[in-house]
Amino acid sequence: MLKIENLHAQVGDIEILKGLSLELNAGEIHAIMGPNGAGKSTLSYALGGRPGYEITSGSVNFDGQDLLELDPHERAAAGIFLGFQYPVEIPGVSNLQFLRESLNSQRKSRGEEPLSGAEFIKLAKEKAGLLKMDMDMLKRAVNVGFSGGEKKRNEMVQMGIIDPKLAILDETDSGLDIDALRVVGSGINAIMRKPDKAVLLITHYQRLLDLVKPDFVHVLAGGRIVKTGGPELALQLEEEGYEAVAA
Amino acid sequence: MSEVVKTDIQEQDERAAMNAEAQAAVDNASNYEFGWSSDIEQDFAPKGLNEDTVRFISDKKGEPQWMLDWRLKAFRMWETMESPDWAKLDIPMIDYQDAYYYAEPKAKPKLNSLDEVDPEILRVYEKLGIPIEEQKVLAGVEGARKVAVDAVFDSVSVATTFREELEEAGVIFRSISEAIKEYPDLVKKYLGKVVPMKDNYFATLNCAVFSDGTFVYIPKGVRCPMELSTYFRINAENTGQFERTLIVADEGSYVSYLEGCTAPMRDENQLHAAVVELVAMDDAEIKYSTVQNWYPGDEDGKGGIYNFVTKRGLCQGKNSKISWTQVETGSAVTWKYPSCVLNGENSVGEFYSVALTNNYQQADTGTKMIHNGKNSRSTIISKGISAGKSDNTYRGLVRVGANAENVRNFTQCDSLLLGDTCGAHTVPYIEVKNPTAQIEHEATTSKISDDQMFYAQQRGLDEEEAVSLIVNGFAKDVLKQLPMEFAVEAQKLLAISLEGSVG
Ligand SMILES: Nc1ncnc2c1ncn2[C@@H]1O[C@H](COP(=O)(O)OP(=O)(O)OP(=O)(O)O)[C@@H](O)[C@H]1O
Ligand SMILES: [Mg+2]
Numbered sequence: 209m210l211k212i213e214n215l216h217a218q219v220g221d222i223e224i225l226k227g228l229s230l231e232l233n234a235g236e237i238h239a240i241m242g243p244n245g246a247g248k249s250t251l252s253y254a255l256g257g258r259p260g261y262e263i264t265s266g267s268v269n270f271d272g273q274d275l276l277e278l279d280p281h282e283r284a285a286a287g288i289f290l291g292f293q294y295p296v297e298i299p300g301v302s303n304l305q306f307l308r309e310s311l312n313s314q315r316k317s318r319g320e321e322p323l324s325g326a327e328f329i330k331l332a333k334e335k336a337g338l339l340k341m342d343m344d345m346l347k348r349a350v351n352v353g354f355s356g357g358e359k360k361r362n363e364m365v366q367m368g369i370i371d372p373k374l375a376i377l378d379e380t381d382s383g384l385d386i387d388a389l390r391v392v393g394s395g396i397n398a399i400m401r402k403p404d405k406a407v408l409l410i411t412h413y414q415r416l417l418d419l420v421k422p423d424f425v426h427v428l429a430g431g432r433i434v435k436t437g438g439p440e441l442a443l444q445l446e447e448e449g450y451e452a453v454a455a
Numbered sequence: 456m457s458e459v460v461k462t463d464i465q466e467q468d469e470r471a472a473m474n475a476e477a478q479a480a481v482d483n484a485s486n487y488e489f490g491w492s493s494d495i496e497q498d499f500a501p502k503g504l505n506e507d508t509v510r511f512i513s514d515k516k517g518e519p520q521w522m523l524d525w526r527l528k529a530f531r532m533w534e535t536m537e538s539p540d541w542a543k544l545d546i547p548m549i550d551y552q553d554a555y556y557y558a559e560p561k562a563k564p565k566l567n568s569l570d571e572v573d574p575e576i577l578r579v580y581e582k583l584g585i586p587i588e589e590q591k592v593l594a595g596v597e598g599a600r601k602v603a604v605d606a607v608f609d610s611v612s613v614a615t616t617f618r619e620e621l622e623e624a625g626v627i628f629r630s631i632s633e634a635i636k637e638y639p640d641l642v643k644k645y646l647g648k649v650v651p652m653k654d655n656y657f658a659t660l661n662c663a664v665f666s667d668g669t670f671v672y673i674p675k676g677v678r679c680p681m682e683l684s685t686y687f688r689i690n691a692e693n694t695g696q697f698e699r700t701l702i703v704a705d706e707g708s709y710v711s712y713l714e715g716c717t718a719p720m721r722d723e724n725q726l727h728a729a730v731v732e733l734v735a736m737d738d739a740e741i742k743y744s745t746v747q748n749w750y751p752g753d754e755d756g757k758g759g760i761y762n763f764v765t766k767r768g769l770c771q772g773k774n775s776k777i778s779w780t781q782v783e784t785g786s787a788v789t790w791k792y793p794s795c796v797l798n799g800e801n802s803v804g805e806f807y808s809v810a811l812t813n814n815y816q817q818a819d820t821g822t823k824m825i826h827n828g829k830n831s832r833s834t835i836i837s838k839g840i841s842a843g844k845s846d847n848t849y850r851g852l853v854r855v856g857a858n859a860e861n862v863r864n865f866t867q868c869d870s871l872l873l874g875d876t877c878g879a880h881t882v883p884y885i886e887v888k889n890p891t892a893q894i895e896h897e898a899t900t901s902k903i904s905d906d907q908m909f910y911a912q913q914r915g916l917d918e919e920e921a922v923s924l925i926v927n928g929f930a931k932d933v934l935k936q937l938p939m940e941f942a943v944e945a946q947k948l949l950a951i952s953l954e955g956s957v958g
Pocket of ligand 1: 220222244247248249293
């Protein structure tokens with residue numbers, strides 16, 4: 209589904225991704241772990257097409273097309289969803305309005321009919337229920353006044369509504385309380401653990417991986433994948449730390 | 456009373472979502488292109504401005520002598536006046552002799568319903584995207600909501616609807632020319648009482664040459680059974696538009712009035728100098744909403760309407776309330792300060808404004824809240840959005856008279872800048888002569904952040920959609936004051952007006 213080859217990306221003059229390669233197949237969940245500043249968020253932005261994150265060499269193929277050719281909203285319509293490490297506030301725009309417009313924009317560029325108001329509300333209610341989020345939260349402005357944990361949960365409601373092919377979730381577990389973590393974990397499974405979907409789970413902790421079992425675990429350090437293994441690699445990292453494992 | 460009109464933000468969102476299909480219909484309808492004009496024949500006053508022009512207009516309208524005398528007095532006064540200095544505005548000299556002051560569609564019989572309107576005119580509305588048809592569609596979708604439309608095409612009312620139902624309620628809703636003939640005492644009593652003839656250069660000019668406009672009277676204790684609406688259009692080359700509106704809400708009455716306008720593309724600069732006067736008696740409320748989209752000129756600043764408007768409301772009675780809501784996206788130059796004179800005890804003045812400027816547009820707009828009554832309160836929410844090379848100024852005055860105890864004012868002025876070549880300015884004037892007053896003023900200036908843009912684009916919106924969404928969010932506090940169908944139209948307008956301002 210996603211094939212990243214020898215990706216180099218820089219922000220300003222600083223090269224952050226230095227030849228990163230990674231391949232995800234449909235039906236797989238991959239975890240990426242790595243020290244602070246390793247380039248994990250940068251990878252997610254590079255895949256999302258964020259302006260300012262310049263790809264200097266390498267290639268990214270998504271579902272048979274050159275991802276790097278596409279604008280950010282085209283990548284979204286192609287099925288890529290980023291769960292942000294720091295979700296952004298949009299004052300005055302309700303979550304419902306934001307998501308309805310976003311979803312219908314995606315549908316339009318895929319040549320699908322827009323959802324009617326009633327269909328959309330039904331969908332939103334269902335996904336909010338899945339993540340145990342009150343509909344009243346969805347009527348509030350996007351992330352404005354949301355607690356850290358609420359923002360992360362909101363990202364997952366958005367993912368549920370948008371129903372992407374590939375979700376890149378950047379530290380979705382950080383900031384969540386114990387119960388919320390469980391809800392989010394089972395939400396990710398319910399939405400994304402399907403034969404035609406894949407997840408790239410960026411995390412620092414085993415606790416999320418207990419709930420969303422990865423098929424592969426990668427260590428990202430110094431702008432590269434330096435080690436790949438199965439779920440046991442995460443446990444080993446937790447025990448021994450990055451220095452020992454990735455050295 | 457305001458609760459009835461003011462929709463809760465969340466409820467509105469839900470309604471908005473539920474009405475998606477209705478909106479889609481509206482979206483399609485309002486997807487018009489600028490740069491087009493119809494070829495309905497015009498009856499012109501001779502070019503230029505002199506006493507004969509004034510007499511011509513008055514004669515055309517079959518006005519009584521007192522009206523002509525009033526006009527002539529204004530004209531002579533205007534001749535002695537000088538054009539105001541332009542504050543933040545930079546505009547070329549206007550040659551008042553090089554314009555026409557009166558034009559009307561070729562004489563047609565008065566019509567009873569919209570069906571009888573010249574199809575060419577209906578087509579104009581349709582093409583402009585704010586067609587009367589749309590009102591019907593919306594009325595159907597929304598259920599019982601009704602909008603009475605007094606269609607002003609160029610200078611003359613060509614159709615008035617819902618007249619009977621209004622008449623049953625005792626509401627008078629007429630073109631001002633009709634009212635002058637049918638209700639001379641009422642008109643005489645109030646015309647020029649809120650905005651005196653000598654008020655300012657453009658108001659005086661309007662007194663002399665006003666072509667048409669609307670008169671509304673709501674009798675005691677009557678809640679007007681529908682929103683009243685007038686769509687103004689400019690459609691004749693070189694024809695100044697001098698609309699005159701007078702709304703009187705008698706004791707305990709309520710009315711919501713909607714005014715909207717769009718003009719086709721023109722190369723010549725066109726002058727528009729309207730006067731709007733509102734009077735609210737004891738316990739009366741007037742809600743006046745405007746979506747203004749006069750032709751703003753092209754990307755190079757060529758053409759566009761000059762919009763010099765004097766709008767003022769008098770809260771004469773105790774507990775009276777006047778609320779101005781405006782969405783200004785048009786005009787090359789806007790000079791406009793809808794104001795409230797709060798004479799009544801416990802009276803309330805409100806001003807909610809979104810002013811968007813793009814390319815070379817200039818807007819100098821704001822309000823004046825003149826507090827003379829005890830316990831009078833006012834709220835000012837101004838949202839300025841500047842893009843391109845435009846300049847956007849909020850200018851507001853809050854004045855508290857010596858005898859006005861316990862006055863409260865809250866002012867919030869927010870500016871949003873798109874790009875680095877535009878300007879936003881906030882110029883508050885505060886004059887307080889009574890120490891019990893509580894005046895609050897907040898101001899912010901911001902830009903759309905890269906984070907917001909990427910977040911919205913990552914969810915699937917393209918660049919223009921993302922900007923439009925964020926801008927609409929910025930303006931939300933004002934847009935939510937508008938009646939539903941107007942809010943939809945306004946959102947659309949903001950998006951259209953920002954086209955080409957990103958990327
Ligand atoms: N816009 C930027 N300007 C300058 N440096 C940047 C920018 N964005 C990222 N960097 C740098 O790139 C490096 C990688 O950052 P990134 O956010 O990708 O790390 P990360 O692996 O996600 O870390 P964390 O675990 O703390 O979230 C860091 O050293 C960071 O300071
Ligand atoms: Mg990070």
